[in-house]
Amino acid sequence: MQYNIAVIKGDGIGPEIVTEAMKALEVVGEKFGHTFQFTECYAGGNAIDKYGIPLPQETLDICKASDSVLLGAVGGPKWDSVPSDKRPERALLGLRSGLGLFVNLRPAQMHAALAEACPIKPEIIGDGFDILVCRELTGDVYFGKRGRRESELGETGWDDMNYSVTEVERIGRRGFDMAMKRGKKLVSVDKANVLETSRVWRETMHKLREEYPEVEYQDMYVDNAAMQLVRNPGQFDVIVTGNLFGDILSDEASMITGSIGMLPSASIGESKLGMYEPIHGSAPDIAGKGIANPIATILSCAMMLRYSFGLGEEADCIEAAVEKALNDGHRTADIAKEGEKVLSTSEMGAIICANI
Amino acid sequence: MQYNIAVIKGDGIGPEIVTEAMKALEVVGEKFGHTFQFTECYAGGNAIDKYGIPLPQETLDICKASDSVLLGAVGGPKWDSVPSDKRPERALLGLRSGLGLFVNLRPAQMHAALAEACPIKPEIIGDGFDILVCRELTGDVYFGKRGRRESELGETGWDDMNYSVTEVERIGRRGFDMAMKRGKKLVSVDKANVLETSRVWRETMHKLREEYPEVEYQDMYVDNAAMQLVRNPGQFDVIVTGNLFGDILSDEASMITGSIGMLPSASIGESKLGMYEPIHGSAPDIAGKGIANPIATILSCAMMLRYSFGLGEEADCIEAAVEKALNDGHRTADIAKEGEKVLSTSEMGAIICANI
Ligand SMILES: CC(C)[C@H](C(=O)O)[C@@H](O)C(=O)O
Numbered sequence: 001m002q003y004n005i006a007v008i009k010g011d012g013i014g015p016e017i018v019t020e021a022m023k024a025l026e027v028v029g030e031k032f033g034h035t036f037q038f039t040e041c042y043a044g045g046n047a048i049d050k051y052g053i054p055l056p057q058e059t060l061d062i063c064k065a066s067d068s069v070l071l072g073a074v075g076g077p078k079w080d081s082v083p084s085d086k087r088p089e090r091a092l093l094g095l096r097s098g099l100g101l102f103v104n105l106r107p108a109q110m111h112a113a114l115a116e117a118c119p120i121k122p123e124i125i126g127d128g129f130d131i132l133v134c135r136e137l138t139g140d141v142y143f144g145k146r147g148r149r150e151s152e153l154g155e156t157g158w159d160d161m162n163y164s165v166t167e168v169e170r171i172g173r174r175g176f177d178m179a180m181k182r183g184k185k186l187v188s189v190d191k192a193n194v195l196e197t198s199r200v201w202r203e204t205m206h207k208l209r210e211e212y213p214e215v216e217y218q219d220m221y222v223d224n225a226a227m228q229l230v231r232n233p234g235q236f237d238v239i240v241t242g243n244l245f246g247d248i249l250s251d252e253a254s255m256i257t258g259s260i261g262m263l264p265s266a267s268i269g270e271s272k273l274g275m276y277e278p279i280h281g282s283a284p285d286i287a288g289k290g291i292a293n294p295i296a297t298i299l300s301c302a303m304m305l306r307y308s309f310g311l312g313e314e315a316d317c318i319e320a321a322v323e324k325a326l327n328d329g330h331r332t333a334d335i336a337k338e339g340e341k342v343l344s345t346s347e348m349g350a351i352i353c354a355n356i
Numbered sequence: 357m358q359y360n361i362a363v364i365k366g367d368g369i370g371p372e373i374v375t376e377a378m379k380a381l382e383v384v385g386e387k388f389g390h391t392f393q394f395t396e397c398y399a400g401g402n403a404i405d406k407y408g409i410p411l412p413q414e415t416l417d418i419c420k421a422s423d424s425v426l427l428g429a430v431g432g433p434k435w436d437s438v439p440s441d442k443r444p445e446r447a448l449l450g451l452r453s454g455l456g457l458f459v460n461l462r463p464a465q466m467h468a469a470l471a472e473a474c475p476i477k478p479e480i481i482g483d484g485f486d487i488l489v490c491r492e493l494t495g496d497v498y499f500g501k502r503g504r505r506e507s508e509l510g511e512t513g514w515d516d517m518n519y520s521v522t523e524v525e526r527i528g529r530r531g532f533d534m535a536m537k538r539g540k541k542l543v544s545v546d547k548a549n550v551l552e553t554s555r556v557w558r559e560t561m562h563k564l565r566e567e568y569p570e571v572e573y574q575d576m577y578v579d580n581a582a583m584q585l586v587r588n589p590g591q592f593d594v595i596v597t598g599n600l601f602g603d604i605l606s607d608e609a610s611m612i613t614g615s616i617g618m619l620p621s622a623s624i625g626e627s628k629l630g631m632y633e634p635i636h637g638s639a640p641d642i643a644g645k646g647i648a649n650p651i652a653t654i655l656s657c658a659m660m661l662r663y664s665f666g667l668g669e670e671a672d673c674i675e676a677a678v679e680k681a682l683n684d685g686h687r688t689a690d691i692a693k694e695g696e697k698v699l700s701t702s703e704m705g706a707i708i709c710a711n712i
Pocket residue numbers: 089092093247549550579
């Protein structure tokens with residue numbers, strides 16, 4: 001079968017890591033008899049340079065016409081002085097809403113081979129943990145109206161935070177579905193003791209809960225969730241939450257793994273079309289040196305195979321190839337300990353391809 | 357000199373821990389020649405039981421007429437079925453806005469004697485850390501309008517997030533002032549890449565920064581701040597942020613100390629009147645057993661002496677008394693390791709009083 005993939009290499013280390021990920025996809029394709037057709041397009045800083053805007057319509061059109069999108073990373077200090085509504089990061093928001101990608105899946109897993117890099121004490125981590133943060137991605141205060149007004153207290157900036165029952169239902173269902181496929185535990189995070197938005201969230205989740213009697217469900221306030229992730233990350237299986245709280249908690253959870261250079265993400269919607277990208281940034285300081293770690297991007301391709309193409313076995317194959325590379329002691333600079341041999345981006349990519 | 361203190365013992369372990377804190381104040385008063393006049397009043401669950409509402413006007417009046425407020429903790433499962441606008445926690449929000457307490461000071465310090473309880477690895481913590489989170493407390497999405505409306509997506513809950521220049525200026529100044537008294541480093545946390553509220557925040561902070569050339573100032577996005585607290589808490593001195601982000605980050609920072617039962621807080625405003633309370637909750641599961649740790653409440657009294665009464669030496673004296681108790685190996689159940697002798701609430705209180 002042939003799959004059409006829109007490729008946005010992006011800025012900084014984006015091109016280097018995406019190149020390795022494309023190779024990994026090709027090797028998996030050869031092994032399992034699929035063809036991946038790549039169409040490159042531009043978004044972020046490079047699009048600003050080329051077109052004057054972070055997300056050209058052409059890019060959105062190519063993505064919409066594809067079976068999925070592979071993205072490296074966008075942004076960098078070069079575009080720091082660009083006005084905020086034209087920044088590279090706007091491309092991400094435009095792609096999410098333009099493609100209807102309302103679910104962001106962010107696995108936060110500790111890689112056993114990298115346990116030493118985990119900032120949390122081993123007594124707390126025990127055998128490790130495996131959290132899936134399921135963040136709503138096209139609603140909340142991110143996509144409400146906003147502006148400035150005069151009040152008694154002078155000029156005032158405002159943003160409309162909101163969630164509708166329909167929006168909560170569709171992300172909530174994904175949370176429950178993910179929990180059913182995993183450990184059957186779901187924590188829904190909100191701030192219902194203060195926010196009306198959260199009260200709609202919680203009421204809707206409580207209705208959905210009836211449909212999933214097998215899932216052990218729990219409400220948690222966002223402040224408490226921020227604490228519990230540090231206190232005992234092993235208590236979590238799936239966390240479902242809104243866009244703003246998800247932004248904060250998914251990053252906190254990633255940092256707690258200690259393997260932030262290794263973590264992939266998937267942004268999906270109603271259709272098969274999804275966008276897959278590493279969670280790390282464009283790391284402009286090391287761009288072009290060939291030393292970036294391609295693993296998060298390669299693992300993002302595994303998520304693409306699983307969620308957009310329904311190719312579970314192929315996804316497992318990539319994940320096992322990465323696991324083996326790590327267990328065999330292969331390290332890029334970001335995850336190497338003193339004295340360990342350091343691989344380049346393409347060397348790490350080649351080892352993973354060979355393992356596939 | 358005589359100081360009038362409104363005392364809200366609150367729910368759960370509140371009465372036990374506040375009793376010890378009052379004793380500590382009395383002993384300090386004797387030593388330094390001050391009189392503390394306590395007036396008890398009700399808020400939270402006990403007020404719901406007594407008056408049907410979490411914050412009776414009488415309580416607010418007594419607090420307003422006092423020089424400061426000492427609060428234990430409010431809430432508990434007993435009031436879980438109360439409608440959300442009448443919950444015990446509403447009392448906190450009502451006291452904060454009613455008394456104009458727009459600054460919440462939350463120190464997150466690792467107690468050297470309790471380093472073992474810190475969830476973060478010693479390699480990361482090094483000599484420990486000492487963060488002061490300066491959270492805005494009477495604005496943001498906590499105190500904006502909110503409600504429900506119909507949209508194309510069905511019933512929708514909404515909340516108005518907002519900050520005015522005036523509000524940011526007054527909390528921002530406190531942040532800079534605190535930094536000047538401490539390590540002269542200030543991190544201002546926002547989400548200016550998405551929110552207009554944050555853009556007003558950031559612009560205003562950048563204007564204030566000119567007035568404090570000695571302070572090393574940095575902007576940080578909230579998602580990054582949530583990561584940096586785990587990655588390297590030692591990089592922070594003072595963090596200033598809005599009400600919602602402050603709620604999340606101050607709790608995360610507290611958990612990272614590993615000494616959550618020991619952390620005090622101060623909520624202050626333009627006048628000398630402030631409200632002082634431990635950051636831990638009402639712990640209904642251990643209430644009435646005389647085993648709760650009174651240290652956070654006693655340290656909250658030290659903050660009261662310092663910030664409301666300008667009694668720095670007296671505050672230092674309480675803090676030194678607590679430090680000595682810990683260094684001498686005295687432990688309540690929550691901080692005792694296996695095999696260590698466990699003190700009751702009143703025994704710990706008595707030891708600290710003796711040290712004073
Ligand atoms: C760049 C920014 C707008 C974005 C977000 O807040 O969603 C980023 O932090 C992320 O999580 O992908």
